[in-house]
Amino acid sequence: MAPRSKSAAKNRSQPQVIRAITPLRAWVSRTRGKGQTVALVPTMGALHAGHLALVRLAQRRADRVVVSIFVNPAQFAPNEDFGSYPRTWDADVLALSQLQVDAIWAPSVATMYPDSFATKIAPGGPAQAGLEDKFRPHFFGGVCTVVAKLLLQVTPDFTTFGEKDYQQFKVVTAMARDLDIPTRIVGLPTIREQDGLAMSSRNAYLSAGERAAAPTLHRVLTECAGRLKAGSPLAATLGEGEAQIESAGFAVDYLEARHAETLKPIQSLEEGPVRLLVAARLGRTRLIDNIGV
Ligand code: AMP
Numbered sequence: 032m033a034p035r036s037k038s039a040a041k042n043r044s045q046p047q048v049i050r051a052i053t054p055l056r057a058w059v060s061r062t063r064g065k066g067q068t069v070a071l072v073p074t075m076g077a078l079h080a081g082h083l084a085l086v087r088l089a090q091r092r093a094d095r096v097v098v099s100i101f102v103n104p105a106q107f108a109p110n111e112d113f114g115s116y117p118r119t120w121d122a123d124v125l126a127l128s129q130l131q132v133d134a135i136w137a138p139s140v141a142t143m144y145p146d147s148f149a150t151k152i153a154p155g156g157p158a159q160a161g162l163e164d165k166f167r168p169h170f171f172g173g174v175c176t177v178v179a180k181l182l183l184q185v186t187p188d189f190t191t192f193g194e195k196d197y198q199q200f201k202v203v204t205a206m207a208r209d210l211d212i213p214t215r216i217v218g219l220p221t222i223r224e225q226d227g228l229a230m231s232s233r234n235a236y237l238s239a240g241e242r243a244a245a246p247t248l249h250r251v252l253t254e255c256a257g258r259l260k261a262g263s264p265l266a267a268t269l270g271e272g273e274a275q276i277e278s279a280g281f282a283v284d285y286l287e288a289r290h291a292e293t294l295k296p297i298q299s300l301e302e303g304p305v306r307l308l309v310a311a312r313l314g315r316t317r318l319i320d321n322i323g324v
Contacts, residue, residue: 044128044129044131045128046098046124046127046128046132046133046134046135047133047134047135048124048134048135048137049134049135049136049137050137050138050139050142051138051142052138052142052184055136055184055185056184058097058134059097059185059186062094062095062133067093067094067095068092068093068094068095068188068189069093069094069095069096069097069185069186069187069188069189070089070090070092070093070095070096070097070187070188070189070190070191071089071096071097071098071099071136071181071182071185071187071189071190071191071214072085072086072089072096072097072098072099072190072191073099073101073177073178073181073190073192074098074099074100075100075101075102075103075116075232076100076101076102076117076118076119076120076123076232077116077117077118077119077123077232077235078119078122078123078126078127078232079222079230079231079232079234080222080230081193081195081219081221081222081229081230081231082098083126083130084219084222085191085192085193085219086098086127086130086132086191087130088191088217088219089189089191089217090130092188092189092191092215092217093187093188093189095133095134096132096133096134097132097133097134097135097136097185097187098127098132098134098135098136099135099136099137099138099181099185100120100123100135100136100137101136101137101138101143101177101181102116102118103143103173103174103177104140104144104173105144105151105169105172105173105176105177106169106170106173106174106177107169107173108167108168108169108170111167112233112236116232117232117233117235123135136181136184136185143177143180150176151172151176152172152175152176152179152206153172154171154172154175154202154205154206156202156205156293157198157201157202157205157293157294158171158172158175158198158202158205160198160289160294160295161296162198162285162287162289162294162308162310163198163199163310163319164198165284165285166284166285166310171198171199171202174199174202174203175202175203175206178203178206179206179210179212182207182212182214183212186213186214187214188214188215189214189215189216189217190203190207190214190215190216190217191216191217191218191219192204192216192217192218192219193218193219193221193222194218194219194220194221194321195221195222195229195230195231195319195320195321196319197306197308197321198294198308200216200218201292201294203216204216221320221321223249224246226246227246227249227250227253228242228245228246228248228249229248229249229318229319229320231318233316233317233318234316234318236314236315236316237313237314237316238314241280241313241314241316244279244280244281244313245313245318247275247276247279247281248276248281248309248311248318248320249320249322251272251275251276251286251309252272252307252309252320252321252322253322254272254275255268255269255272255286255307256307256322256323256324259288259300259305259324260300260324265288265297265298265299265300269286269287269288269307272286273286276309276311280313281311281312281313281318282311282312283309283310283311284310284311284312284317285308285309285310286307286308286309286311287307287308287309288305288306288307288324289305289306289307289308290302290303290304290305290306291303291304291305291306291323292304294306300324303324304323304324305323305324306321306322306323306324307321307322307323307324308320308321309321
């Protein structure tokens with residue numbers, strides 16, 4: 032019996048790679064048929080410890096976990112990095128095997144967007160807060176369209192998203208609520224490098240010098256949050272924070288204090304809960320981060 036249990040153990044640790052809708056639906060209905068719950072972890076691959084923490088969160092919530100790996104062309108503008116976005120398939124599969132993920136949903140672009148594809152979700156509310164949407168106007172339409180498709184394909188009981196992409200987390204939560212998509216969206220606090228830099232697949236673009244400057248974002252957010260809590264005025268504190276980020280070599284797109292739930296602008300901490308959000312470019316790399324106050 033030993034060889035059998037050994038091969039069973041081996042099978043258990045190999046995620047099933049699924050590339051078409053019909054076998055995906057068959058996998059989901061087999062799983063449901065056994066009375067098991069399903070969680071989905073949507074990713075664009077190039078997995079790092081932040082993604083793996085999302086997987087562990089999903090494993091705590093549901094019996095079976097599907098990780099989707101799909102670099103979604105619909106959320107990149109023509110001048111953005113779709114072509115050069117890091118793709119690390121073999122390392123991703125290995126990392127997910129080690130975590131004993133059950134299935135990897137890896138559709139092609141043609142499977143997700145066949146030639147006849149003609150529908151797009153147009154999110155409002157937090158998707159029009161004037162943060163990421165101001166600098167990447169196409170972004171949340173593309174994100175919502177692909178996330179809605181993933182949720183309808185997998186029909187998960189739970190879906191995990193990172194607070195690292197805070198506005199995105201609020202946008203997809205609002206979309207699932209507004210469209211009555213029956214999944215529980217669960218957020219995960221940002222996973223960081225030891226020096227505070229938020230983990231991101233795009234950190235791979237940073238040169239050694241840029242990587243040394245990159246933790247400035249989190250340091251300034253933390254300092255601003257501390258000063259605001261101690262009573263410093265909002266506009267002056269954020270103005271000084273922006274200057275510090277610029278002097279580390281970044282070009283700042285925004286550094287703002289917003290209501291943590293609605294993402295609407297706030298004038299003082301009393302209007303909170305408050306979230307500080309930043310986006311800034313370092314060379315060719317655009318980094319985002321956020322923190323609660
Ligand atoms: P991406 O592959 O960049 O599209 O991200 C897939 C998911 O991982 C999203 O829900 C992200 O918010 C989440 N994520 C990315 N980086 C981090 C991080 N450092 N900490 C927590 N979640 C993250």
